[in-house]
Every structure is written in structure tokens, then in C-alpha cells.
Amino acid sequence: MFYHTKRLQYYTRPQRPDPIYAKKVQELIGGVFGEMTVMMQYLFQGWNSRGPAKYRDMLLDTGTEEIGHIEILSTLIGHLLDKAPLKLQEQAAQDPVVGAVMGGTNPRDVITDVIAAAMNPQHTIVTGLGAQPADSVGFPWNGRFIASSGNLLADFRSNLHAESQGRLQAVRLYxxxxxxxxxxxxxxxxxxxxxxxxxxLAAIEDIESSGIETTPVPSSFPLELEKREVSYQFWNHSEGTDSAEGRWAKGPSMDGKGEFEYVANPQPLGAEPQLSPADPRLHGTPTPELTEGNGSSALPLVERTTISG
Known part of the structure; x- marks a missing residue:
């Protein structure tokens, strides 16, 4: 059950309208790393959680908080769209302001038209001066943006990534x-x-120190079933060896279960791929060395069968 309190978590009204900036703020709502993404990500992770109750409760606390962040940003967009220009005229001059002066038009009217051309037209046409569940270029928010895997350590790492990118974008808009x-x-x-x-970061440390889940995720997969000889090798796949200077190239692995090794010149461990000819009913490109007979009448070395209705 959810309850809504009419007061915002926090808000200061902008001093003046700015419909162009309102378009940019949409990224913080409906972008890949916007508030809609973290809101839905945390809520679904919480609803789907089968682990200790403290993790479920924490996820639902934070997911619900993010609903309020969307309300803050939607309110901000609404105020930024106050008195947004509704009139848009085509200007023949390359610089519409200069053209207005030369043509005897009031430059203020032309500047209004320029603003209208730069703002998100859906803010007037679709929402009537309101926010959208979309990013700054109008791409609708998508449920595929979220991660909810059922593995809390994997999910907490995704959450850290989302908050890092989201804060970066908010700082840039600031x-x-x-x-x-x-x-x-x-x-x-x-x-x-x-x-x-x-x-x-605290949740990641908490869940790892508890032993519920550890690196590598998933820790439930038996390590002996992976190719352990390459588990901690860093492969240098580009010119130069600057990457050899990093923490990932030497010393104990981060999971404490191996030693990092720097491979300066990695060699292929597999053979050149060879694919069998396709079923002739797929009409793919014939492979001459795999056909019999001569000319175009040659049949691939796959028994041709008739598909009965």
C-alpha cells in the first residue's frame, strides 16, 4: 500500500520560465539513468527479493523515495514551462533576430519564435505544459532500462552504476x-x-561480509567448472602495455581466490570456425567445396526433404 503526501520532499521554484531548459530536465526523469529507471529498478528488486527482510525493506524505502523525486522534477518542468510561447513562425533570414531588425519586425517577437522552435513541441502539443515519461530528445522511457535479476549483489552493483551516472547527469544540468x-x-x-x-556501496559490503553472496557473482556456481587457468589473466588486446601498470594486472585478485596475471601477447586458444552447410530450404549461399555434381544444379550435402502440409 502506498500513501501520497501532498508536500514535496524538497523544492525551490525557479525564478523564471525556461522551456528550453525544461526539455533538458526530461533526461533526469525518463532517461536511461533517470529517476523513473531507479524508481522501477529498486521497487521491482524489492518486490522480487527472496533474501533477508532488511534488504527488501531498504529497496522499497528507496524506490518509494524515487517516486517523490519524479514529482519534484515534474513540478520543476511545469514551472519552467509557464508562459511558454505557443506561436511559431518560419523566418526567412539566416539570423532571425537580424532579419527582424532589417525587416522592421519587433526582435522580441522573433526571439519568442526561436525559443518555441528550440523547446520540446510535445510539452505544448501532448502534455499541455507538463512533464513526460521520456528523455530529453523525446524517447519514451523503457522498462528494459531496469535490472532486477533476483541476485542482490548483482543488483546492488547495478544500482551503484545507475546512481553514479544519474548524479553525473544532474551535476551537468546544474x-x-x-x-x-x-x-x-x-x-x-x-x-x-x-x-x-x-x-x-554499504549494501554491497554488507551482503559480501555476511557470506550470503560473494565475488564472483553468482558465487553458487562451482569454480572448478570454469577454466581456472584464465580466470585471473588480463589480456592485452591493444598496442602498448600501459594497462600492465593497473591493479588488475598483478597481485592478489579482488575476490582473494587467485593471482592476477598480465598476458602481453595473448594467443587464440580455439580453432578457426567451420560451419556445416545450411538446410537447402533456407536458400543460403552455396558452399562449392561442400557440394556434389557440377554447375548450379549441384545439391548441398544435406538431404532434401519436402515439407508436407
Whole structure:
């Protein structure tokens, strides 16, 4: 059961409308790493959790918080769209403002048209000056953006990744605005992203130290069934050996179960692939060395059968 409190978690109204910036804020709602993604990711991970109750509760706490973040950003977009220009005229001049001056038109009217051309037209046509479940270029949010695998350690690592990318995008949008209200609102969301990055790092440490799940994920797969001779080899697949200087190239592996080895000149361990001819009913490209007879009448070395109705 969910309850909605009408007051926002945090919000400072922008000082002035900015429909072009509203288009950019859409990325923080419906982008790959936007609030809709982390909201649905945490909620589904929580709903699907079969592990200890503390993890389920934590996931649902944070997923529900993210619903409020979407409300904050939707409200921000609504205020940024206040008094958005509805009129759009084609301008023949290369620089519409200069063209307006030369043609005797009020430059202010032309600037309004330029703003209208740059804003998201769906903010007026589709939503009537409201936010959308879409990114900054209008691509609809997609459920395939989320990760909910049933393995909590794998999911917590995905969550850390999502919060890292989301905070990066929020910080970039912060730098793109000079509106004190916008910057103050974003500063709250950026701070919560700081908490959530730390939260997922703590959750990863907690679940690994408990022994419920460890690296490599899934730890339930028997290590003896993998090719252990290559489990900790770093393969140098590009010119130069700068990568040999990294932590991943020498010393104990991060899971404590092996030693990193740097392979400067990796060699192929498999043979050149050879595929059998396709079923002739698929009408693929004939392989001359695998056919009998002569000319185009040769049949592939696959018995031709008739498909009966």
C-alpha cells in the first residue's frame, strides 16, 4: 500500500520560465539513468527479493523515495514551462533576430519564435505544459532500462552504476543553469544521489561480509567448472602495455581466490570456425567445396526433404 503526501520532499521554484531548459530536465526523469529507471529498478528488486527482510525493506524505502523525486522534477518542468510561447513562425533570414531588425519586425517577437522552435513541441502539443515519461530528445522511457535479476549483489552493483551516472547527469544540468531556484532544487537531488551511492556501496559490503553472496557473482556456481587457468589473466588486446601498470594486472585478485596475471601477447586458444552447410530450404549461399555434381544444379550435402502440409 502506498500513501501520497501532498508536500514535496524538497523544492525551490525557479525564478523564471525556461522551456528550453525544461526539455533538458526530461533526461533526469525518463532517461536511461533517470529517476523513473531507479524508481522501477529498486521497487521491482524489492518486490522480487527472496533474501533477508532488511534488504527488501531498504529497496522499497528507496524506490518509494524515487517516486517523490519524479514529482519534484515534474513540478520543476511545469514551472519552467509557464508562459511558454505557443506561436511559431518560419523566418526567412539566416539570423532571425537580424532579419527582424532589417525587416522592421519587433526582435522580441522573433526571439519568442526561436525559443518555441528550440523547446520540446510535445510539452505544448501532448502534455499541455507538463512533464513526460521520456528523455530529453523525446524517447519514451523503457522498462528494459531496469535490472532486477533476483541476485542482490548483482543488483546492488547495478544500482551503484545507475546512481553514479544519474548524479553525473544532474551535476551537468546544474552547471547548465544560472537560475537559483533550479540550482537549489538540483542540489537536493544531487545530495540524495550522494547518499544512494554510499548506500549501495554499504549494501554491497554488507551482503559480501555476511557470506550470503560473494565475488564472483553468482558465487553458487562451482569454480572448478570454469577454466581456472584464465580466470585471473588480463589480456592485452591493444598496442602498448600501459594497462600492465593497473591493479588488475598483478597481485592478489579482488575476490582473494587467485593471482592476477598480465598476458602481453595473448594467443587464440580455439580453432578457426567451420560451419556445416545450411538446410537447402533456407536458400543460403552455396558452399562449392561442400557440394556434389557440377554447375548450379549441384545439391548441398544435406538431404532434401519436402515439407508436407
Amino acid at each position: 552547471e547548465m543553469s544560472d537560475d537559483p531556484g533550479v540550482k537549489d532544487t538540483l542540489s537536493f537531488l544531487i545530495a540524495r544521489d550522494t547518499m544512494h551511492q554510499n548506500q549501495w
